[in-house]
Amino acid sequence: MPKQHTFKVVLLGESAVGKSSLVTRFVRDQFDPYKESTIGAAFLMKVVPIDNENSANLHIWDTAGQERYKSLAPMYYRNAAAAIVVYDITQAASFERAKSWVKELQRQAEPGIVIALAGNKTDLSDRRTVEYAQSFGLLFFETSAKTGDQISGLFTELAKKIPIAAEPAQLQGQSGVNLAQGGNAAGGAGDCAC
Amino acid sequence: MRTAAVKNEEDDEQLELAAIDADKLEGLCIGTPIYTRYGDEAQLAPLMSTIQAVIASFADMSDPIRSMTMGGHTIVFYTSGPLYLMAVASVDEPAQQLRSELAALTKIFEQRSNFDLRQLLGGTEPVIDQLVDRMATSFAFSLGSLDTFLLAARPKGLLYAMLVADLKLVTLMRPRKHSLHPSDLMLLFNMAANRAFLTGEHWTPVCLPRFNDQGFLHVYVNYVTPNAALLLVSADRDSFPAMSGCCEAIVADLSSDGSLQRLEDAAVTACIASHKALVQNFGSCFDDSVPERDQMRIMSTYKRTEAAYDAVLAWQSSKFELYATVSPTMDVRMMIRMVNNVLEWIRNEEDHLFIVNPPSY
Numbered sequence: 001m002p003k004q005h006t007f008k009v010v011l012l013g014e015s016a017v018g019k020s021s022l023v024t025r026f027v028r029d030q031f032d033p034y035k036e037s038t039i040g041a042a043f044l045m046k047v048v049p050i051d052n053e054n055s056a057n058l059h060i061w062d063t064a065g066q067e068r069y070k071s072l073a074p075m076y077y078r079n080a081a082a083a084i085v086v087y088d089i090t091q092a093a094s095f096e097r098a099k100s101w102v103k104e105l106q107r108q109a110e111p112g113i114v115i116a117l118a119g120n121k122t123d124l125s126d127r128r129t130v131e132y133a134q135s136f137g138l139l140f141f142e143t144s145a146k147t148g149d150q151i152s153g154l155f156t157e158l159a160k161k162i163p164i165a166a167e168p169a170q171l172q173g174q175s176g177v178n179l180a181q182g183g184n185a186a187g188g189a190g191d192c193a194c
Numbered sequence: 195m196r197t198a199a200v201k202n203e204e205d206d207e208q209l210e211l212a213a214i215d216a217d218k219l220e221g222l223c224i225g226t227p228i229y230t231r232y233g234d235e236a237q238l239a240p241l242m243s244t245i246q247a248v249i250a251s252f253a254d255m256s257d258p259i260r261s262m263t264m265g266g267h268t269i270v271f272y273t274s275g276p277l278y279l280m281a282v283a284s285v286d287e288p289a290q291q292l293r294s295e296l297a298a299l300t301k302i303f304e305q306r307s308n309f310d311l312r313q314l315l316g317g318t319e320p321v322i323d324q325l326v327d328r329m330a331t332s333f334a335f336s337l338g339s340l341d342t343f344l345l346a347a348r349p350k351g352l353l354y355a356m357l358v359a360d361l362k363l364v365t366l367m368r369p370r371k372h373s374l375h376p377s378d379l380m381l382l383f384n385m386a387a388n389r390a391f392l393t394g395e396h397w398t399p400v401c402l403p404r405f406n407d408q409g410f411l412h413v414y415v416n417y418v419t420p421n422a423a424l425l426l427v428s429a430d431r432d433s434f435p436a437m438s439g440c441c442e443a444i445v446a447d448l449s450s451d452g453s454l455q456r457l458e459d460a461a462v463t464a465c466i467a468s469h470k471a472l473v474q475n476f477g478s479c480f481d482d483s484v485p486e487r488d489q490m491r492i493m494s495t496y497k498r499t500e501a502a503y504d505a506v507l508a509w510q511s512s513k514f515e516l517y518a519t520v521s522p523t524m525d526v527r528m529m530i531r532m533v534n535n536v537l538e539w540i541r542n543e544e545d546h547l548f549i550v551n552p553p554s555y
Binding site: 035036041042044064072 | 388390391393431432434
């Protein structure tokens with residue numbers, strides 16, 4: 001029985017690039033072409049083997065991509081061991097957005113965070129507008145949630161890259177309950193984006 | 195209420211619902227369509243300017259326009275700060291009801307006025323569409339109280355815990371001193387009914403305007419069965435792990451699914467009772483044999499009855515409101531006897547039909 005390590009993974013990226021579809025394909029091996037926009041964030045778990053002795057229990061936060069949720073992102077990427085920044089290879093703007101997410105993560109997330117860049121929708125490569133991206137030294141995959149192409153590769157490689165020491169000391173019961181930590185105060189007045 | 199785009203002239207039993215964001219700061223009447231129930235709001239610009247011209251010409255007279263009747267259509271206006279809302283209905287629905295529906299909608303729209311609301315609303319169109327559709331067919335919105343289900347469990351949770359099945363409140367746990375306003379709960383239920391929540395656990399901030407319109411609460415949503423969602427409301431945005439654990443415990447607790455008793459009397463086509471003190475409704479669902487068109491008509495009749503007219507049996511007392519529709523061939527004495535039976539049954543079963551004593555802490 002391999003030793004199981006729990007890691008928090010967050011998905012970020014422009015809306016409609018396929019974050020939820022990517023996760024759904026990975027966790028449930030399902031695909032819904034008419035998926036509705038995520039509200040807030042969804043939480044899913046899946047265990048992936050790392051090597052003979054270890055496996056990773058990925059606690060995945062699939063966030064909503066709309067601009068209005070941007071200020072909530074720190075709440076989801078805080079204490080994350082890894083992040084997957086997703087863009088749509090047919091939407092150049094989503095790639096620009098992905099780059100700014102990567103910068104934000106490098107600046108504000110946990111210093112050792114492992115970042116993967118995923119160009120999704122390779123099934124639409126005839127409408128490609130983003131060329132095979134430079135990976136900026138990040139883990140890089142081009143994926144298709146629709147066909148399943150490279151999805152498990154992405155998550156497995158990501159899990160292997162996370163240093164085992166990145167596992168939080170008290171596991172999930174405490175994915176950060178310190179109120180003082182987040183950028184803006186919890187339930188802050190005037191923060192309402194509903 | 196029938197609804198749809200004005201452009202659709204042929205189908206005149208429809209209604210259009212639109213909101214315009216007028217730029218008051220510049221004093222200009224150039225508005226931006228924000229949301230329309232039917233069609234694409236961007237294509238409605240010419241209509242919007244007409245609406246604004248109409249509203250503006252009445253505003254000058256310091257007597258804002260409220261509604262107008264044109265042929266078979268009733269047009270209702272509602273203005274709230276920079277937002278103009280308009281509803282067009284061709285079914286003879288009372289203007290008052292339409293206004294209250296529009297007023298409920300502004301709760302979503304009115305948060306901030308000086309930037310493009312459309313961006314904020316991005317992705318929520320299905321939620322708003324749902325809300326509007328529901329207002330047309332649900333008693334809850336028109337009675338301002340909640341549909342209930344049968345009481346099932348006593349969960350432990352943080353601020354509020356509720357089990358919602360098919361938009362009906364199954365059980366609610368709340369702090370002793372703070373109850374949630376029905377309109378907030380309806381917003382919550384409506385949101386939770388979104389298909390995006392169907393799989394997995396979700397954690398999202400929400401603003402419940404009647405609770406506190408200046409801040410967020412955080413909601414844990416998990417569909418524990420395909421139709422029933424557990425909603426846990428917390429003030430602490432970092433309490434997801436606690437909520438998740440709590441949900442697990444509750445699901446383990448709810449070993450058997452309680453069977454639902456429904457009020458189904460063959461002769462009573464539809465009946466709805468509203469408990470005023472508890473702001474809860476209990477009602478038979480429309481039988482599938484009643485065509486949707488008739489459901490709409492009956493709803494509309496109920497709404498008019500609420501404003502005190504004729505037709506179906508309506509009974510208002512200090513404790514309850516009861517609306518019943520019976521087969522038109524039934525004689526009055528028979529009808530009254532039957533309604534009395536129904537009432538007695540409701541009184542006897544009050545503890546089961548309504549959530550009389552929600553567990554509090």
